[in-house]
Amino acid sequence: MYDFAPAANAAKPELYSSLARAADALVQGEPDAVANMANMAAAIWQFVPDLNWAGFYRVVADELVLGPFIGKPACIRIPFGTGVCGTVAALGTTQVVPDVHAFPGHIACDADSRSELVVPVLRDGKVIAVIDLDSPTPGRFDDEDAAGMQLLAQVAALAI
Secondary structure (H helix, E strand, O other): OOOOOOOOOOOHHHHHHHHHHHHHHHHOOOOOHHHHHHHHHHHHHHHOOOOOEEEEEEEEOOEEEEEEEEEOOOOOEEEOOOHHHHHHHHHOOOEEEOOHHHOOOOOOOOOOOOEEEEEEEEEOOEEEEEEEEEEOOOOOOOHHHHHHHHHHHHHHHHHO
16 A cells, blocks of 8 residues: 655645655556556645646657546547647647646647646657646646656656
8 A cells, every 4th residue: 555645835846856756656666657657647636736637648659648647538639739738749848838728729628727737758858758737726837846747757757
């Protein structure tokens, strides 16, 4: 049994460091990528407050395909360059979006989402997946959230 919990009132750097350590412990020795993404999505949900969606999109051929997540049903396939996730997959760079309605080509899977953070998972310099976080709160994510999720992406890169 795993019993991970963020420290109460932890600063963001500490919270994300704890999340990365918990995720690393969850995936150690497990070769199944889907199981690892599922556990990491659950850990994100447990550690990161004020989310309405958290999960993965995997790179399959030349598009993103839905992976394990927590939240409402989501778009299954996203072309590279489309929406926030597709933009991250195409560019290989993190996107912090304070207002999803202002993002050109935003894909609205959940009408309650107002802000989004998407981080690429890179292996050998190539995007293999993206981690996607949505929040119902405008401006929910900042550079500290991005840096923290990039730590998790490093764990994910070795586990999926």
